[in-house]
Amino acid sequence: xxxxxxxxxxxxxxxxxxxxxxxxxxxxxxxxxxxxxxxxxxxxxxxxxxxxxxxxxxxxxxxxxxxxxxxxxxxxxxxxxxxxxxxxxxxxxxxxxxxxxxxxxxxxxxxxxxxxxxxxxxxxxxxxxxxxxxxxxxxxxxxxxxxxxxxxxxxxxxxxxxxxxxxxxxxxxxxxxxxxxxxxxxxxxxxxxxxxxxxxxxxxxxxxxxxxxxxxxxxxxxxxxxxxxxxxxxxxxxxxxxxxxxxxxxxxxxxxxxx
Amino acid sequence: xxxxxxxxxxxxxxxxxxxxxxxxxxxxxxxxxxxxxxxxxxxxxxxxxxxxxxxxxxxxxxxxxxxxxxxxxxxxxxxxxxxxxxxxxxxxxxxxxxxxxxxxxxxxxxxxxxxxxxxxxxxxxxxxxxxxxxxxxxxxxxxxxxxxxxxxxxxxxxxxxxxxxxxxxxxxxxxxxxxxxxxxxxxxxxxxxxxxxxxxxxxxxxxxxxxxxxxxxxxxxxxxxxxxxxxxxxxxxxxxxxxxxxxxxxxxxxxxxxxxxxxxxxxxxxxxxxxxxxxxxxxxxxxxxxxxxxxxxxxxxxxxxxxxxxxxxxxxxxxxxxxx
Numbered sequence: 001x002x003x004x005x006x007x008x009x010x011x012x013x014x015x016x017x018x019x020x021x022x023x024x025x026x027x028x029x030x031x032x033x034x035x036x037x038x039x040x041x042x043x044x045x046x047x048x049x050x051x052x053x054x055x056x057x058x059x060x061x062x063x064x065x066x067x068x069x070x071x072x073x074x075x076x077x078x079x080x081x082x083x084x085x086x087x088x089x090x091x092x093x094x095x096x097x098x099x100x101x102x103x104x105x106x107x108x109x110x111x112x113x114x115x116x117x118x119x120x121x122x123x124x125x126x127x128x129x130x131x132x133x134x135x136x137x138x139x140x141x142x143x144x145x146x147x148x149x150x151x152x153x154x155x156x157x158x159x160x161x162x163x164x165x166x167x168x169x170x171x172x173x174x175x176x177x178x179x180x181x182x183x184x185x186x187x188x189x190x191x192x193x194x195x196x197x198x199x200x201x202x203x204x205x206x207x208x209x210x211x212x213x214x215x216x217x218x219x220x221x222x223x224x225x226x227x228x229x230x231x232x233x234x235x236x237x238x239x240x241x242x243x244x245x246x247x248x249x250x251x252x253x254x255x256x257x258x259x
Numbered sequence: 260x261x262x263x264x265x266x267x268x269x270x271x272x273x274x275x276x277x278x279x280x281x282x283x284x285x286x287x288x289x290x291x292x293x294x295x296x297x298x299x300x301x302x303x304x305x306x307x308x309x310x311x312x313x314x315x316x317x318x319x320x321x322x323x324x325x326x327x328x329x330x331x332x333x334x335x336x337x338x339x340x341x342x343x344x345x346x347x348x349x350x351x352x353x354x355x356x357x358x359x360x361x362x363x364x365x366x367x368x369x370x371x372x373x374x375x376x377x378x379x380x381x382x383x384x385x386x387x388x389x390x391x392x393x394x395x396x397x398x399x400x401x402x403x404x405x406x407x408x409x410x411x412x413x414x415x416x417x418x419x420x421x422x423x424x425x426x427x428x429x430x431x432x433x434x435x436x437x438x439x440x441x442x443x444x445x446x447x448x449x450x451x452x453x454x455x456x457x458x459x460x461x462x463x464x465x466x467x468x469x470x471x472x473x474x475x476x477x478x479x480x481x482x483x484x485x486x487x488x489x490x491x492x493x494x495x496x497x498x499x500x501x502x503x504x505x506x507x508x509x510x511x512x513x514x515x516x517x518x519x520x521x522x523x524x525x526x527x528x529x530x531x532x533x534x535x536x537x538x539x540x541x542x543x544x545x546x547x548x549x550x551x552x553x554x555x556x557x558x559x560x561x562x563x564x565x566x567x568x569x570x571x572x573x574x575x576x577x578x579x580x581x582x583x
Contacts, residue, residue, distance in 0.1 A: 051470070077472040085470070091463045094456075102456050106472035112481070115453040126453070169471050 002029045004204055005050065005081070005173055010059035010069075012045050012228075019045040021228040022059070027173065032195065032205045034215045037225035038249060043208045044086075044177070046225065050206070051083035051175055052076040063173070078106055080172030084162045086181065092151040096142055096161060099150050100133040103168035107132075133168060140164045140194060156187040163194060167203070174198060176207040180214045192218050216240065224248070276436050281429060293428040297500060299540050300435040301493045304442045306520035306532035308489030311446070313526050314455070315482045316462035317367070321378030322490045323514035324385035325355040329491025330498040330508060334401045335394060344407035345418070348495050355491030356484040363483040367476070382514045389506035400505030407499055431500050438496060439533070442489055447529050449485070458482055490517075523564060525571020534572055 005027035012020040020042045027033050037043050048054040050061050052073050060069045068076050077083075091099050107129070108115075110122035137146055140160045145153055150161060159179060166174050179195060180188045192214055199205050209215045215222065216236045224232040224239060226248040232239055239245055284292050305326050312319035329351035336342040336350065366377045389395045406427060409420035418434070421427045449455055460468040461475055461482075469475050498504045516539065524535025542560070546553045568574060 053466070053470075072474075072476075073469045074472045074474050077470055082472075083470050085467065089464060089467050091460055091467065093463055094459065098456065102460050103471045105453075105457065108453075112454055112457075112478075116448060118452065122453070165467070165471060 003027065004029050004064065005206070006062040006065075007046075007050065008060050008062065010046070010049055010061065011057045012042075012049055012054065013057045018228050020049065020056075020225075023225070023228070023230045024059075025223050025230065025233055027204060027206050028221075030199065030202065030204050031220040032199055032207070032218055033221050033223065034219040035206070035208045035223045035225060036210070036212070036215055040227075041225040042228035043225055045228075047083070047175060047177055047208045051081060053083070077169060077171075080170075081175065082166050082169045082171035082173070083175040084166045084177055084179070086177045088155075088158045088162075090150045090158060090161050090165065092149075094150055095147050096150055096153070096164075097130075097133055097137065097146050099161060100136055100164050100168045101129050103165040104129040104132060106169045136164050136167050139197065140167075156183060156190070159183070159191060160194060163198065167198065167201070171203055173204045173206060176205060176209075178209055179207055180209060180211040183211075188214050273440065276440075277433060281432070284429075290426075290428065293432045294500075295540070295544070297428070297432045297435045298497075299537050300432075300439040301497050301500075302517070302540065303520065303533045303536035304439055304496075305490045305493035306517045306524075306536050307442055307446050308486035308493075309517045310521045310526065310529075310532045311449075311458075311482050311486040311489070313521055314450070314458045314462060315479055316370070316465070317479075317483075318371070318375040318518070319378050319486065320375050320511075320514045320518050321381035322486070322517040323382040323509040323511060324378075325359065325487040325490030326494030326497070326513065326517075327382075327385045327389060327504075327506075327509040328358060329355050329494035330504045331389060331395055331401075332491065333495035334404050334498050334504050338401060338404055339394075343410075344405075344499055345410055348492060351495035352488040352492040355494075356488040359484050359487030360480055363480045364476075367479040367483060379511065379514065382509070382511045386506045386510060395506070398506060400503060400508075402503040404498065404502045404504070406502065435496060435500075438492070442492070443530065443533060450529050454478075519561065521571075523561070523572060525573035527570055528573040531571050531573050538572060 003026040007023060007025050010020055010023050011018070023042075023046060035043050035046060045054065049056050049069070052061075052068055052071050052075075055070050060067050062068065063076075063079055063081050066079075068079060068081060091102065094102070108125045110119060110125050114122040115125075134146075137143055140163060142157060142160055142164060145157060150158070153161060163174075163176070163179065166176075176195065180191050183191060188211060195205060195207070195218055207215075219236055221234065222232075222236055222239045223230060224242070224245050231244045231248060232242045234242070280296065284290060305322050308325070309319045309322045332351040332354045333344065333347040336347040337344050342350075362381065366374060369377060390397055395401070406421035407418075408422070409416060410418040419430065421430055424430055450458075457468070457473055457478055460471075460473060461478060465475050494509060498508070501508075520535035520539055521532050522535065523539055524531030524533065543553075543557060546557050549556055564572070
């Protein structure tokens, strides 16, 4: 299997704090890889480093063997590495459909001037975006909310809309930031199916997550961080049996972790 | 269906402002209204520019700077280089757009009140520059700027020589209204094309916009340049009418008014700045009778309007129009 994304000896310091310390791993084509770790393990920082919302202090991230660290986020998105956000980062004032349509921006063939003048290319793009948006909306079961203003959607649907926005960019790798956070059991089950569906569309998924059962259930492979250091990497089974991982979790939380 | 209705609305509007209003003015003999309405038209062009910056999520209190800049560019080109005013009009707009790219590149990274403050300072900087630069003639300003000449193509007169007209006021009115109509048509198209959606995406969440591949820095600069172009255009036309320009022709008060026009008319409506300018300008004049209480009543009404109609006058939906 080809390695799509390579994270190579990535470091990130904030002043004296080392948030991510010499982390290396690779994401293979069409797999679901999860990054887990206790609070403050550096997951979110790592996530931002991969999507180029932050630049690493040292080390680099490669996509298809090409360095993407240091590029502007919109350029990285254009190359096919697209992130979603925690919580409810959507275009709140627009309808669900407009949210998804606008996210097709990357696919447009027409220039801004073309859109302004309404050239044929621009009109073809608009038609195509509308059709594609409707397909994605149906795929994520948002059909009944199509014309509602996004800010009025319930929590679970907002998350689905976030993923829809990500999918609309036609990504090669979709980075999901805690897609199951704040969800109850039923919602999580549905969200897990959603992520599986995303992979079925040929998209490689890298997710950062807290929810252990969901991660164990969905991932092909798991990378575990603790205090910014990678302490384990492997299949869900291997991770469950890894002593370092158990220690890391039990050392931080008293409650049962759930696996 | 919608297209037919739009064409009808535009046709009626043009008929009213180009034929109806002049007829009424001539019939009632209120010739001063020409100047007032011309001012409204030009100020609404500059306000439309401010509206564009609101549309990308930036509070712009600096449009006065570009109106002043546009005015001086036109005046200098006409007086010192003998360029036809009609040519200086787009040139003034383009000059402002270019300047705003240079200014915008660093300052558009700022958001909220920080951007607003910098733009506010910009107006003051423009005034001080106009005072200091030799080419602008300092505090004395530039006066007796010649009236615009005519335009003719193949012997066909499109615009008459304004200096040869017995009273250039109606001509200025008609030109300004046509200019306003063109600017708002351009703005309408912008908002209803994909660019409008992209601007909205910036307004609502820049990080998300960037994550879906929108070049936010580029789009912000484009929008700001368009905004300043309109400011320069309005300023240049104003100077042609008053035939003079001073460093105090456009001040911080004007910048604030351009912003208020947008608030009042409605930030969610393309024609908000037009309605806002009209109401604000006439509202102010109307309150003249109240003498010393003018400002007090005026500001109280404005505050009340913002409290009770936070989305502007056009949110009243006078035409029963539904937002698509």
